[in-house]
Amino acid sequence: MNKLENFVTGRWVTGDGEGQALFNAVTGETLAHASSKGLDFKAMTDYARTVGNPALRKMTFHERGRMLRALALHLQKELPRFYEISYQTGATRADSWIDIEGGIGNLFSYASLRRKFPNQPYTMDGESHNLSKASTFMGTHLLVPKEGVAIHINAFNFPVWGMLEKVAVNWLAGMPAIVKPATVTCFLTEAVVRSIVDSGILPPGALQLICGSAGDLLDHVQSQDVITFTGSASTGLKLKSHPVILRESVPFNMEADSLNCIILGEDVEPGSPDWDVFIKEVRKEMTVKAGQKCTAIRRVFVPENKMEAVWKAVANALEQTTIGNPKNEKVRMGALAGQTQKSEVLEQVSKLLAGSQLVYGSLDSVQLIDADPAKGAFISPLLLVNDKPFQQSASHEVEAFGPVSTIMPYKSADEAIVLSRLGKGSLVSSIVTSDPSLARDYVLGAGPWHGRILVLNQACAKESTGHGSPLPLLVHGGPGRAGGGEEMGGIRGVKHYMQRLAIQGSPEMITAITQVYQPGAGGREDRIHPFRKYFEELQVGDQLLTGKRTITETDIVNFANLSWDHFYAHTDHTSLEGTLFEKPVAHGYLILSAAAGLFVDSSAKGPVLLNYGIDELRFVKPVYAGSTIQVRFTCKEKIDQEKKLDTDLPKGIVKWLVEVMDETGEQVAIATILTMVQKQKDEPSK
Incomplete structure (x- = not known):
């Protein structure tokens, strides 16, 4: 008798008894039997929390993403075997493509999503907020991986996609998974999990598989765990009402069949x-x-x-x-x-x-x-x-x-x-x-x-x-009958497996924790211009206070002629009545260009390769001819970039906070600019 195995605490284990017979949906012949009887479900959850979770939590988003990509590439090599097994579920080639390659596509998609996160195990969530008059006290939100296990109870219709679309998200977030597919088609899920385990790509404890009943698994869940369920609304309600889930306030995401x-x-x-x-x-x-x-x-x-x-x-x-x-x-x-x-x-x-x-x-x-x-x-x-x-x-x-x-x-x-x-x-x-x-x-x-x-x-x-x-x-x-939950959704889905917490403190302390410079925090100035530093040498908080430049009426006229921007507020003294301006105002982009002239180091070729873009640009105060501007230029955040080819230059993206001030010390413009900065050390392509 062919019996499927369960992957439990790092080992393949056969359940006790004969188990449930599994059939070829096309021919009716018996394919295998599945049983989870005798499994130690408490040991499974303990193993996930104590072995799998710490291993994933200490990895950065980028490392987890590369892990997903490697796994997707590995599974692609097994496609012919998976398709052959999938036919036995009654699925056509086109049906199987949705299930198998659609599931692998989720791995690729979430692997690419790593670029939306910092190269660290946690991330900021949303804007920061100044909470004091003197800007010495502030708050923001942080997302950190939960310390539990994601338990996925899946339906029979998509034995591969149903698993991979969920584990891709929890792995990127830094949580391990226990997967319990519907028994009737779990022989295909088991084949894919066996291939995943054999690849050696995942850290120990990142994935466990139950082929058969979930037994008393839910008796052992804790508040740091997350449960997802796909299936009928009636079964979902029964699981969601489990006393331990209610007592421990375990997040339960249900995706139910709907009309x-x-x-x-x-x-x-x-x-x-x-x-x-x-x-x-x-x-x-x-x-x-x-x-x-x-x-x-x-x-x-x-x-x-x-x-x-x-x-x-x-x-x-x-x-x-x-x-x-x-x-x-x-x-x-x-x-x-x-x-x-x-x-x-x-x-x-x-x-x-x-x-x-x-x-x-x-x-x-x-x-x-x-x-x-x-x-x-x-x-x-x-x-x-x-x-x-x-x-x-x-x-x-x-x-x-x-x-x-x-x-x-x-x-x-x-x-x-x-x-x-x-x-x-x-x-x-x-x-x-x-x-x-x-x-x-x-x-x-x-x-x-x-x-x-x-x-x-x-x-x-x-x-x-x-x-x-x-x-x-x-x-x-979807709402109501559809279960009232949601999964996937890019970054939104990753947040389901992380704890959002508010953190409060001084700008310096929040900068140190988040590794993103917070306005009001002190900067570090030294004799080396920031544009002379390689990516690895730069630190969040590195700062330059530039020299000064006085904006003249000739600057405004020349910029209008150069840019062809002859908007009346810049060029027509007679059309300002009833406007916000006292006299012709400098173009915002003139101010930004002049600011760039102040903070750019043009003495010699350096590690900065190019200007990558501008975010969050605001012009907050008019600048008139005769005003003198100065720039506070601060390393705000560093974003690692991977090499696609061995011949690529090793590099990263650096975000800089650009604060333009006038002679009174008030801000006239603020922006985040991005530069591509070369790394000092070469790294192999990923």
Whole structure:
């Protein structure tokens, strides 16, 4: 008997007993058995907290990001093997691409996100705030990795993506993970985890795997842990109500299956490009992964005068969808994950049919290519029509987790918004329209009830990732029935695994803690100009107080002629009545240029390679001819850059705080400029 193993406390362990049988969704043959019986779940959480967590916490964001990238590159080498296993879940090649390469893509995406963070284990969060008149007391927010473990309880439909889209985020944040995939398809998850472990890329304790029941795992969670759940709302509620989770105030993020919807805009006519986009999207969302997606379209709302045209067009599109063995190149829709899932889908459809009629598909037969309907978990796409969506409420309450959608009519755009809300919260909604006013009204009216809204039309359809595709840099989750949580979302997702704390103190102390210069902190001046220092030699707080320059009327006139900026406030003495200015004012960019002339070291070639940009530029006080300016120039932050090629110059980005003051000592301009600065020591490319 082939038994899957669990990866526990750094070892592969077989659970006790026979365990649950796992089947090939296409042929019905037994593939393996999975059991977690006898595992020491307390030891798993202790191991993650005491071994995995410290190892990840001491790594910087950049080191964690490079770890993710290395892991993604490693897994790409195993794609043929993963695809071969994935076919056994009933997934076609296209379905598997979403699951496997989509999951690896999340690793790449979060690896790249490291550049948004400092090269240290923690980061500032948001702006700093001066809390005193003399600027000696201030506060800011810091994000530090939690000291617990991320526990991911995942659904059966995406055994790879469901894991990788979560662990990519918690690893970048500095937390280890325990992954508990749904047992029915965990044989694919186990194969990927085995490859991850064999790579040796992760530190010990960063990842553990449970193939089977979660046992008493949740009895051992603590306040520093984070739990995520993907699956049914009823199961999620049961887990979320666990007494230890409530007692310890453990963060619990739920992403539940929901009754997602799509709207056909009133402006879309049969035969138009947007009409074709709409029909194609509905067909795709019904058949990809055989409809086993938490983001699949379950409710289709169309103007009442286009009901028949829509369902006939969708039915015709479904008729072209070939079903059968996913290994066959002619097949476009595979099997459900197993016979249990098939039975559950048919049971839910029977509830829907109490208030709807079936207009396409069959409950008991399906035409297949290269497969036996008696052995595989195959089902026909099922298209229903509910002519009375306000009276027959099952369409807004019952989800059949398969290739099943219900078409319903609406009388007005406002009514479409009301109908979309009847699902009581979803992960995603779409509207197909080319009318900006209609799109805006729908987004604002339906927005509170959906986690994501796709506005789809011919202008973006070719490159759109589609209704059912959550993206790493956008939040995935939704209100109400959808679970009330969110995951991914780029930097937002990383914050879920970190503790945000307010820190208060003097500007000097906050600068030392954050490694970002805070206004009001003292600077360090020395005889070496900051532009003569290599990246490694520069320290946050290095400061230069420049010489002075008096701005003349000739400067203003010459700058106007050079830049072609003859705005009246700079050049016309007769047009200033009723304005903010007493007399012609110097151009803001003249002041910034003059400031650059003061702080730049032009004596000889140095480590500064180029000006990389300007952030947060503000002109806060007018400068008139006769005013004298001076610059306080401070190293604000250092951002490490990795070499892409061995031939690249080793370098980093330095942010400088530029404070321009007049003869009274008041600020006239403030900005952050960025320079690219060469490193003294070469490093290998990453």
